[in-house]
Amino acid sequence: MTYDIAIIGAGPAGLTAAINAASLRKSIILLEKQNSVGRKLSVCGAGRCNFLNEKLDESFYNNAAQKLVKSVFGQFGKNEILEFFDKLGLKYYSDQGRFFPVTNQSASVLKVLEIWLKKLMVPVELGFEVVEVTKNKDGFLIKSKASQKISCKKIIFATGGKAYPALGSSLSLYDVAAKFGHSIITPVPAAVPLVVKGPFCHFLQGQKIYAKVKCVIDNKMTAQANGEMLFTKYGLSGTAILDISEEASIAINRYSKNVKIEVDMVPFIDKEKLESELTKRINNGFNGEDLIAGILPNKFVKVLKDLLEEKNIKALPSVLKGKIFDVLGTRGWNEAEFTSGGINTDEVDEKTLESKLIKGLYLAGEILDVTGSRGGYNLAWAWASGYLGAKYAANA
Ligand SMILES: Cc1cc2nc3c(=O)[nH]c(=O)nc-3n(C[C@H](O)[C@H](O)[C@H](O)COP(=O)(O)OP(=O)(O)OC[C@H]3O[C@@H](n4cnc5c(N)ncnc54)[C@H](O)[C@@H]3O)c2cc1C
Known part of the structure; x- marks a missing residue:
């Protein structure tokens, strides 16, 4: 079968994309190389998960990303992110502008996302490490490390950056994006001792x-x-x-x-x-x-x-x-919270997050050269870009 949309990476960006695309009644599949979803999310904010900030605008992100971030938050900003979590049933509070779940546990944020994945019957392939993506006339062919193959019409890359490799970060989709002609701003560790x-x-x-x-x-x-x-x-x-x-x-x-x-x-x-x-x-x-x-x-x-x-x-x-x-x-990738660098934001449509080079390819989350300040900005970017990428992939 050929899925309408395949989402690669089940971190905050991929999970949000999957929930939104499934709500829009598309046939989708979520591919994740780890044996569980949202591994990095589960350690966010020292397990407490600072998932958003009251003051959300482009000035809290790297200069190169500000045009894209402005356009994305203009469509799906703080209020829309909170509404999204309201619908999922997450209860939260704000502490000096930083939003946390009332339980003070990242696990609660992950849990509500997982519940909705199930409710929307999103097929999730765990242990599926994507190593190759090729474009054909109908869409894309995805190949895993174990040589499984999946076809889709649209694809969303949400594989994150390189920080904290123990939690699933990898290099592989930078390489795939580079093969598609994308330029990669050299990733370096950020928020690091x-x-x-x-x-x-x-x-x-x-x-x-x-x-x-x-x-x-x-x-x-x-x-x-x-x-x-x-x-x-x-x-x-x-x-x-x-x-x-x-x-x-x-x-x-x-x-x-x-x-x-x-x-x-x-x-x-x-x-x-x-x-x-x-x-x-x-x-x-x-x-x-x-x-x-x-x-x-x-x-x-x-x-x-x-x-x-x-x-x-x-x-x-x-x-x-x-x-x-x-x-x-x-102290390197093992102790870094974020990745600075990634896919060049000039090569992404500011409104839709579709690649300007490859039709049908959408990019969301930390894989892009978008780095926010500490304080909930990186997760805010992941939610917003995941949600919008899926919206446009579904409606294109
Ligand atoms: C210790 C720590 C604490 C943090 N605390 C906060 C915080 O409190 N607030 C905040 O805003 N940000 C925080 N961050 C940053 C935040 O976690 C990231 O910005 C966010 O997780 C990025 O989301 P993402 O979905 O883009 O990528 P990720 O969360 O990295 O998810 C990508 C997923 O893709 C999968 N994947 C990768 N390659 C492949 C492949 N080839 N095939 C299939 N699957 C693949 C990975 O296994 C992973 O599950 C923290 C980060 C760390 C490390």
Whole structure:
């Protein structure tokens, strides 16, 4: 049989596409290489699933994707995504603009999607790893690693990116898309901890502080964030670092540029006030190691030993408010939340998500070069692009 639509990848984008296409009464099939659907969804937001954000617009995405994102959210934005989940029966709440299921469990989001797949009798082929797709006069022929074959009139690629390979991410459909003539913006890990030079972090491993961090590329500041920063055995992590890691990763992995992270470890006090506080302490006869007591955790005495012993009143505030770390790389795909890069968005119709190069091929989710900020933006993109891709594939 030839299906109306075959959807490859049962992540958030593919699941939404399948539910929408099946509601539109098309004969569809959902193909997934893992033995269960939505593996990555089940770990989202540390198992809590931040599935959307109140402030949803293109400014929270990479520049290259903004035209496409604007068009997609213009048709299926925050209200439509919430309506979609209302219909599925998911109850949710918003915490400082971030939406979560009331159960605080990603499993609940996955469960309602699975229930609707069943209700709509969507055939799901698990353990079906697509390795080849060819176009013919009737549509497409799909081949799996185990040489099974499936024919369809329209096809949706929703196979995600490369982040977290243990949960099913793969390279294979980038290759298939490239064979169809699509250009692939080199995928690099994003929302990923960084590896830095020197023993500073190693000595502080496990220590969290509230910091202001800046990404400096070839001496130019390109991104900054405030928030929790975590020192690890190999470098820097925590939400503030994850928030600026994409710029660092692109600069290193795509352009071999020199990247530094500048950290204000005491953002609650300005430099002059810090200098006068330290001077006051020295004048009051404080020991070197007590100079930062109550300003930074005690563990810092070890890494700042020389400066504290010297009571170096000029160097100390500069280091505390602008410690520089040379970045050696990222922790790689195994620890990345998102992929930056993917299929070039210029090659996709902004309204329909159909490939401009291959009629009948639709692209949805993280496989495209669309990267949102942390805060529910990547899932928002997956829901919206999956829903619309299916709508247009069904109506074309
Ligand atoms: C630890 C972690 C936490 C995250 N937390 C959040 C969060 O709280 N909020 C947020 O917005 N985003 C979060 N994300 C990002 C979010 O999970 C992704 O952006 C989203 O899952 C992308 O959806 P997708 O459907 O495009 O791809 P995926 O979820 O990657 O799904 C793609 C599916 O395609 C299948 N597949 C791949 N290749 C093939 C093939 N050749 N044949 C058949 N099947 C194939 C895969 O097995 C997979 O099931 C998080 C990511 C990680 C790793």
